[in-house]
Amino acid sequence: MSSTDAIKPMNDADLNTDATDRQLLQRMAAGDRTALAILYRNYHGRLCRFLSRQTRRPEVIEEVINDCFWIAWQKAGDFRGDSRVSTWIMGIAYRCGLKALRQHGEEPVEDNIPEERMPADDPDEDRELRDWLSKGLERLSHDQRVVVELVYGEGHTLDDVAAIMQCPVGTVKARLFHARVKLRNVLPALAERSLTFKEQAP
Amino acid sequence: MTMLPNYSSQDCPRAWEMMPWVLQASATQEQGEWLTHHLAHCEACRAEFAQQKRLKQAMSLPSHVDVDMEAGLQRLLGRLDAPVEAPQHVHARRSGGWLTRALAAAVLIQAIGIGALGLKVWTPGDSATYRTLSQEPATPATAGAIRVVPDAGMTLADWNALLHSLQLQVVGGPNDVGAYTVAPAASTASQQNTLQQLRAAHGIRLAEPVSDTP
Numbered sequence: 114m115s116s117t118d119a120i121k122p123m124n125d126a127d128l129n130t131d132a133t134d135r136q137l138l139q140r141m142a143a144g145d146r147t148a149l150a151i152l153y154r155n156y157h158g159r160l161c162r163f164l165s166r167q168t169r170r171p172e173v174i175e176e177v178i179n180d181c182f183w184i185a186w187q188k189a190g191d192f193r194g195d196s197r198v199s200t201w202i203m204g205i206a207y208r209c210g211l212k213a214l215r216q217h218g219e220e221p222v223e224d225n226i227p228e229e230r231m232p233a234d235d236p237d238e239d240r241e242l243r244d245w246l247s248k249g250l251e252r253l254s255h256d257q258r259v260v261v262e263l264v265y266g267e268g269h270t271l272d273d274v275a276a277i278m279q280c281p282v283g284t285v286k287a288r289l290f291h292a293r294v295k296l297r298n299v300l301p302a303l304a305e306r307s308l309t310f311k312e313q314a315p
Numbered sequence: 316m317t318m319l320p321n322y323s324s325q326d327c328p329r330a331w332e333m334m335p336w337v338l339q340a341s342a343t344q345e346q347g348e349w350l351t352h353h354l355a356h357c358e359a360c361r362a363e364f365a366q367q368k369r370l371k372q373a374m375s376l377p378s379h380v381d382v383d384m385e386a387g388l389q390r391l392l393g394r395l396d397a398p399v400e401a402p403q404h405v406h407a408r409r410s411g412g413w414l415t416r417a418l419a420a421a422v423l424i425q426a427i428g429i430g431a432l433g434l435k436v437w438t439p440g441d442s443a444t445y446r447t448l449s450q451e452p453a454t455p456a457t458a459g460a461i462r463v464v465p466d467a468g469m470t471l472a473d474w475n476a477l478l479h480s481l482q483l484q485v486v487g488g489p490n491d492v493g494a495y496t497v498a499p500a501a502s503t504a505s506q507q508n509t510l511q512q513l514r515a516a517h518g519i520r521l522a523e524p525v526s527d528t529p
């Protein structure tokens with residue numbers, strides 16, 4: 114299974130970030146909690162976004178983030194360096210998320226985001242976009258949502274996603290394809306004339 | 316019934332596949348140019364690409380769930396000091412403190428690693444999913460023994476080849492969560508070295524040293 118169509122040449126910004134992350138891990142391996150705090154703050158936003166596709170409960174999101182960093186703290190010295198640190202951390206978060214969803218029960222993603230949980234300064238355009246997105250995402254399986262979030266939200270490549278989800282690249286490709294087909298059907302606003310077929314097995 | 320992609324030429328599948336990577340700027344310049352050229356001629360793919368752009372834009376919005384970062388960090392730091400990290404271990408170097416920490420970490424890590432496996436692959440009985448390696452009945456500790464969980468997709472031939480290359484033999488398992496206990500056939504290699512190689516090996520999900528400490 115080739116993923117040569119998605120080779121990601123690391124740009125300078127990626128390389129710099131990764132070099133910084135690696136230094137932080139080394140410091141963590143030596144017991145430096147300041148380094149842990151820096152890494153925690155650097156990843157908090159993207160982990161929240163990633164995990165909020167899977168649960169809307171802030172206490173569960175925090176639990177998963179903390180499990181993730183607790184493991185990262187314990188395993189910092191074992192980091193093998195054959196992937197970017199971000200891929201490694203997202204992989205831990207993905208597995209911690211699976212565990213948490215099992216413990217807390219996977220709740221369906223709601224149709225509309227309740228008013229009170231909307232940030233007050235959310236512009237109308239953003240809100241419209243969020244509604245559009247949540248309509249689409251609720252039709253996806255858990256794994257498909259994860260793939261879509263990792264690719265479009267976090268900018269990971271096929272190879273990254275395969276490493277994070279510990280599955281073959283071909284599986285990621287299939288999940289992405291089926292997610293796109295579903296999204297296209299649920300969100301037809303921009304889609305034009307389409308032929309109708311029986312859906313293929315995933 | 317589901318609508319499949321609206322392919323209007325034989326280039327469309329390739330264009331479809333390329334879109335996310337062009338959007339995230341991980342495609343090559345050549346691929347980007349090829350796609351631009353295709354879009355200029357293909358209305359269906361133009362529509363799909365517009366939708367892909369919108370998807371990416373929507374996905375880039377910050378999380379709408381409010382999680383207090385600093386409070387969470389304080390709780391995490393508090394947790395590091397909780398039961399397992401006795402004060403005398405705080406300054407221990409990784410080499411000395413690793414085993415102690417690993418023992419503490421093992422329960423959680425194995426619960427996660429094995430739990431995920433149980434869910435996806437082995438689908439064992441209810442209680443087995445949450446069993447951790449450390450809960451299983453004690454077996455006589457073999458020097459340098461390591462518990463290993465191979466990926467479900469690993470072939471027997473690959474598994475055997477890996478064990479052979481690392482001079483390991485199976486001395487126990489698989490238990491009900493699919494973990495094997497392996498030990499060095501010759502007592503030459505260091506356990507740490509073997510562990511690293513196992514963890515780096517394709518198809519190995521988890522490798523943890525077996526400790527005879529409860």
Ligand SMILES: [Zn+2]
Pocket residue numbers: 322323324326327330353357358359360
């Ligand atoms: Zn086309």
